[in-house]
Amino acid sequence: METSRAVTNTDSSDLPFPSGSRPPIWRLLVVLVALVLVPAPSYAASQGQPMSGAVSETPVDHTPDAVTRARGPVAVPEASEKTLRYYRSGNVLWLINRAWALLIPALFLFTGVSARIRDVAQGIGRKWFFVIAAYVIIYFAVNYLLTLPLNYYQGFLREHEYGLSNQSFWRWFGDSLKSLMVTVVGGMLLVWISYLLIKKSPRRWWLYTGIAAVPVMMLFMLVQPIWIAPLFNEFGPMQDKALEAKILQLADRAGIDGGRVFEVNKSEDTEAVNAYVGGFLNTKRIVLWDTLVKKLDRDQVLAVMAHEMGHYVRGDIWKLIVLFSGLILVALYAIYRVMPALIRQFHSRFGFDEPADIASLPLILLLLSASALVLAPVAMAYTRHIEHEADRFGLELTRDNHAMASALLFLQQENLANPDPGPLYRLWRSWHPVLADRIRFANTYRPWETGETLEYGALFHQAE
Secondary structure, eight states, X not given: OOOOOOSOOOOTTSOOSSOTTOOOHHHHHHHHHHHHHSXXXXXXXXXXXXXXXXXXXXXXXXXXXXXXXXXXOOOOOOOOHHHHHHHHHHHHHHHHHHHHHHHHHHHHHHTXXXXXXXXXXXXXXXXXXXXXXXXXXXXXXXXXXXXHHHHHIIIIIHHHHTTOBOOOHHHHHHHHHHHHHHHHHHHHHHHXXXXXXXXXXXXXXXXXXXXXXHHHHHHHHHHIIIIIGGGTSOEEXXXXXHHHHHXXXXXXXXXXXXXXXXXXXXXXXXXXXXXXXXXXXXXOEEEEEHHHHHHSOHHHHHHHHHHHHHHHHTTHHHHHHHHHHHHHHHHHHHHHHHHHHHHHHHHHHHTOOSTTSGGGHHHHHHHHHHHHHHHHHHHHHHHHHHHHHHHHHHHHHHOOHHHHHHHHHHHHHHSOOOSSOOHHHHHHTOSSOOHHHHHHHHHHOOGGGTTOOOSSGGGOTTOO
């Protein structure tokens, strides 16, 4: 459920718990679908949003030792002026990115550049696969250059301005090139498959492509921990063996057998903190950022890990695959219905007259971005639900309300976000329950104290 971080970007719109480098599941699956249809141009910049929190301007000691000394309920913090500036500028950037995702492919289409790239690609490669490959390389190289200034500002300059990144420019730039490479390599194969389906089945390609997206997602989740994530960071054994033993004990009680614990060197990139359970089959693993281990106390780390284990044990990834498979089919069917009419209307401007022409790739990307914008609130409503249930699972597993609430609070010192944003933000940008609600829930959810049945108690091994 984790993808590699290529650009340090802590935009609070994309925050799981503790969310660090992991993109929201909806964005991950959109990227995967886009790879089936078209490699996502901003793959690098979309990775690695840490869970944000608000930081109060009033000096308050929230260090692990100080928080642990006060075992009572954790107060929801007020948003500082710095937090609000980051929140407001993030909203502006979100609007710019949404507009950019529509504008760039539209420019490729209406200027005829896409058709000219197709002509160049046909001159380079004689067989159809090599034409597709050449087009993908050229298109996304140009797109990379067009989006580089925006990605540089939001992924590098802005994060340094707010003290959220440690990356040097050359490391950031190198990671962005690696991410482009991953996108292009995956896109050359997957776009070829998609256009083969469009060519062979003009009336059912949307259905077959949607079905093909499912194994693509599963393959990505399988290989990502061992092939993609190590391109960006170094993974190794945990240095704190006592903490590792505690995590493995917790994993065993949660029903996660055979998991391996890794520590990833993220301090060279970011001040943010994160931990996650990812992969499946023989790539299953528990990963902690070195920043998390250094900055949180042991109970807080275990509370964070219990939440992440909740996703794994509850099978959230499979539920999300089912949900997003349905949403993907809706989006692809909409594209199938709309695209022919647009081609008929603007074929002279576009330079192609059928969907199976590789020059139609920007049109598919344009319509996919529009569909994702419309469907995002549906996806977000469900991801907020599963994140809430993962909080519940973590609390029932550890029975340490203070550790989870104080971990959330402490993370606010390391990342910036509005703990209680407005309704439009919640609808279109909040993949998780807002922080204020999560802290309140962590303070008050204690069914074991009243003898109530635990929602997930039957799943625990050696339950008390």
